[in-house]
Amino acid sequence: KETFSEISPSDFFYRNRDLAGFTNPARALYSTVRELVENSLDACELESILPEVYVRITAYDPLEEAEPKKYVIRVQDNGPGVEPERLPEAFGKVLYGSKYKLRQSRGMFGLGGTMAILYGQITSNKPVTIETSVDGVKRYYYKLMIDIEKNKPIIVEKKVGEGNGLRGTVVELVMEGDYFRSSTKIQEYFKQTALVVPYANITFIEPSGKIFYFLRTTTEMPPPPKETLPHPHGIDVEFMRRTIRQSSDESLAKFLSKRFHRVGLKTAIKFLQYAGIDPNRSPKSLSDEEIVNMVSAMHRYEEFLPPDAGCLSPLGENILAAGIVKELAPEFFTIVTRPPSAYSGYPFIVEVALAYGGKILENGIKLYRFANRIPLLYDEASDVSWKVIHEEIDWKRYRIPQDAPIAVIVNISSTRIPYKTVGKEYIADRPEIERELKNALRETLRKLSAYLSRRSSEEHEKKK
């Protein structure tokens, strides 16, 4: 007779940690660094704090030579800190966090930081040490482990001390890693992050003791991301039923105008008339059948204003140009920012830059991918950007030689990035995103094509 069991989400991601990017010691070291750094940058940007992020990887036993081996990973920031009552669950519980909102941020799943701690625990059996202060007055010190079977934190130790005016968070854990095999990717991660977060000071100390400084080149920060309401085109029956259950609006017209993005009272009434529903009815009075009909009418209704991308925070041309000049020093580059669009009701903005020649020496197309300012360094061949570059664009049409030294930089900003994996490795080929990438890339290619023909006719002139 078959025996059944239930497992907790932490047990699920423990057993299937490759799904979250913790495949082997080298990859786990990379994922640990990125998950903790992304948490720090999200926290600072939310409060418009110029980020100071310090990352140190040290061999746990300096005499141990062979990889993989134990490392101490320390990530420190000057962010707003974590509320002490929330801290144990924020770090010790999977599917718990502050990013389950319609707001642009790097984090979205509620498990990245926790997975790093979990991996550290199962490979070193040591608790994680977390320090935090939200006001610089009191500083909290936690030693935590995770009860993986029950998905809850175990507070091994908790202390309170003087804040000394320092706000922010420190996470320090011990894990089995392989720096020899992941150093290139980790250093590339910092380099690319510094490109798109030029207002951050990032310090990275590697096991050899060598220090990499990524100093800020500007003090101008993007406006903090704004939480937005769901758009009618993105909702389904489950979401509608939940929203009705949680609301106490007396009329459907009021309910729609309060709960949905860019739906005013007028629009709500017009839509309800279109859907054949009395705008004065109470939302809770709708039958299941009526909810289904209303939702499918919402999807068909064309008079809703499209999602407003004002809540989004794209890189902007200045940041992209500065990064391209600094890192690539090309002979030519062009940046295209597409107008805001949406997929499944989620607003997004695509920015594509194309750089050519100069210090770009490698022949062929090098692709740099960013999503909400996260550099994506794995699985590029599965990414929607790669698909557009290699399958949807006819490069010959623009008379660009096959071996031209080219860099394509893509950034997608959205309230929800459609990653195909829990490890945030690459982005799904949603048709709307594909279309915007294609249009952006074509525009950059037209500009490069014009530049190349101008340059070749100028050279022609010179020769005469």
Add this chain to the structure above:
Amino acid sequence: KETFSEISPSDFFYRNRDLAGFTNPARALYSTVRELVENSLDACELESILPEVYVRITAYDPLEEAEPKKYVIRVQDNGPGVEPERLPEAFGKVLYGSKYKLRQSRGMFGLGGTMAILYGQITSNKPVTIETSVDGVKRYYYKLMIDIEKNKPIIVEKKVGEGNGLRGTVVELVMEGDYFRSSTKIQEYFKQTALVVPYANITFIEPSGKIFYFLRTTTEMPPPPKETLPHPHGIDVEFMRRTIRQSSDESLAKFLSKRFHRVGLKTAIKFLQYAGIDPNRSPKSLSDEEIVNMVSAMHRYEEFLPPDAGCLSPLGENILAAGIVKELAPEFFTIVTRPPSAYSGYPFIVEVALAYGGKILENGIKLYRFANRIPLLYDEASDVSWKVIHEEIDWKRYRIPQDAPIAVIVNISSTRIPYKTVGKEYIADRPEIERELKNALRETLRKLSAYLSRRSSEEHEKKK
């Protein structure tokens, strides 16, 4: 001030259903069919029941033309049924199932069937109907919905009726799908499944009413999969602590020999001596430090017998040959079965077949991938098999022309397939699996190369 929240695993996979392969109506229809069919085949094979699987997709509203639209999906099997007390949670709860074991099966995550039901519910707002009988005497009828926020089933209706001698399970749900866009993949899924499960009768009725029969070509079934113990090389500190906690063995020697794969009392004692631990100590008396040292000694210890693949159920040459002849009718084919191997302590067997010419008309390499008898039809370029074929093998060495019409068929059998996604789309490039695939493919290429040169010299002879 940041607000935190926790979400249940069903809420997580509802919000991120693309992770599980429910990206859009066409893809969701495919995933629904595959998840339910895989559940039926797993159930039948476990009890050595010759599978009779019946799948019907019907338009919910026959007058509705435009896709996407609502479909009724019905999947019926003659399997062992589901224990009625377990049924609501088996289908109405994510991360609940009977496959959290070290045993070869298609299912492994405890969420496939539940995701299909969830997707049906959020797109149609209709409950799923499930009928089951474990003995042919009593037949249970359930109408279920899922409380997605709480991750638990809602029993809308429950009836008991006469069994009429019929054992098995029927799942019927309504969902928004797009048969026009997924028909090719769905039909291919059945065709390839029939190849590797030739002892099954599969009937598929598509919306037009057309019936596809995949009749069994043999009544010989593979032996049912056997549950196996974990191998010392695959365990970590968390697993060891859990196993110690759940055991009541008085001595470490007894504990290791009872709980681990192919570890007898002698081996256990020898290993404990190597690790410097008294074999008579009680497992529960070990300190955390000692557990860590024992686990890392286990990983280093070379005297453990390798995992025994006797619990695995590879396709075997007969089934592969029959399928290749029937579906590809090639001029030449060869099958290589690698000896059992292991990754992270999980035993696996790789089978690779190479077919050439004959009715294979398309130039280039067509790849057919199977894992535990599941056809994998998506994301082939990200799969380890693709990587081996295109990056690890020098085809010119075997003097095989670039445009030769070739099919490569890969099947991997294991107690745990290292999928990279929750939607089971493709397999991670674990070094051990990569190595076995490479060796198998090289062997098939040597045979094809020999055949081609033999054939060309025979033709040469004829011309003279």
